[in-house]
Amino acid sequence: MTAADSAPVAPIGVNHIVLNVRSIEESHQFWTEIVGLRFVGKFRQRPGRKMWFYSGMGPDGLHHHDLALVENPNLPVPPAGWQMWDSPMAINHIAIAYPSREAWLRQLAYLQGKGVKFDRRIDHGMTHSLYLHDPNGYGVELVYELPRDVWEGDIDAALNFAEVRPHEGAELLVDRTDVPVFGTQSRPSN
Ligand SMILES: [Fe+2]
Known part of the structure; x- marks a missing residue:
């Protein structure tokens, strides 16, 4: 025992x-x-x-x-759109991880080629994320994970970092690699 x-x-x-x-x-x-x-x-x-x-x-x-x-x-019919802060659904969103930045960009290009519409795109401090929603109104966040040494120094600060990125057109596939590092003095000013 x-x-x-x-x-x-x-x-x-x-x-x-x-x-x-x-x-x-x-x-x-x-x-x-x-x-x-x-x-x-x-x-x-x-x-x-x-x-x-x-x-x-x-x-x-x-x-x-x-x-x-x-x-x-x-089940009740979900609302037509999806939004982060005022969704009536019990599940706000589910994050799905792709294995690398390259895989994530290929996935975005694939979905754009299929004509899928996205709800938002955000660079977080620990992931880069594209949001859409499933047929039941549940948000779905497609992410790739940034390296641990980027966010582990201050997880709370990384969680509070959010930069909106374009989620349509050619700019969808432009992904920033000069990401901020949290918990150090080397954070970029932009
Ligand atoms: Fe999330």
């Missing part, structure tokens, strides 16, 4: 998220053809109900699942 800790064990992070969706086929198309997650399985133990599973591709291969969808046709 193990002695009880006096404090909770720190988890390593979020393992997966499960979204209620109005149409599983509609959401399947979004999460596979737009976001690029792999479809890995269906739950078959509850006849008449639909729960499908999706994964990203990590350095060690597919995860068992990062996301699952549960179909519930009775």
Whole structure:
């Protein structure tokens, strides 16, 4: 028997998220053809109900699942647009990580080529991010992670850094690499 800790064990992070969706086929198309997650399985133990599973591709291969969808046709119709601060949806947004800056830019070009419309684009202190929304009104943030030494010196300052970038046209694919470093004196003035 193990002695009880006096404090909770720190988890390593979020393992997966499960979204209620109005149409599983509609959401399947979004999460596979737009976001690029792999479809890995269906739950078959509850006849008449639909729960499908999706994964990203990590350095060690597919995860068992990062996301699952549960179909519930009775969900309320979401608002037409998405906004960060006044969305009526219980889920504000979900961030999806791409493996590198180059991969993220390829993904942006791919989506732009498909005619996908974006809601906003922000350079944060720890990620560069493009926002859109899924068919259920949940925000989706597509990110690439900046190097740890950029943000770990002052995570709170990095979280408070946000520069709006163009999310349309050729400027969508112009990404800044002279990023500020937090927690040091070497922060650029611009
Ligand atoms: Fe976010």
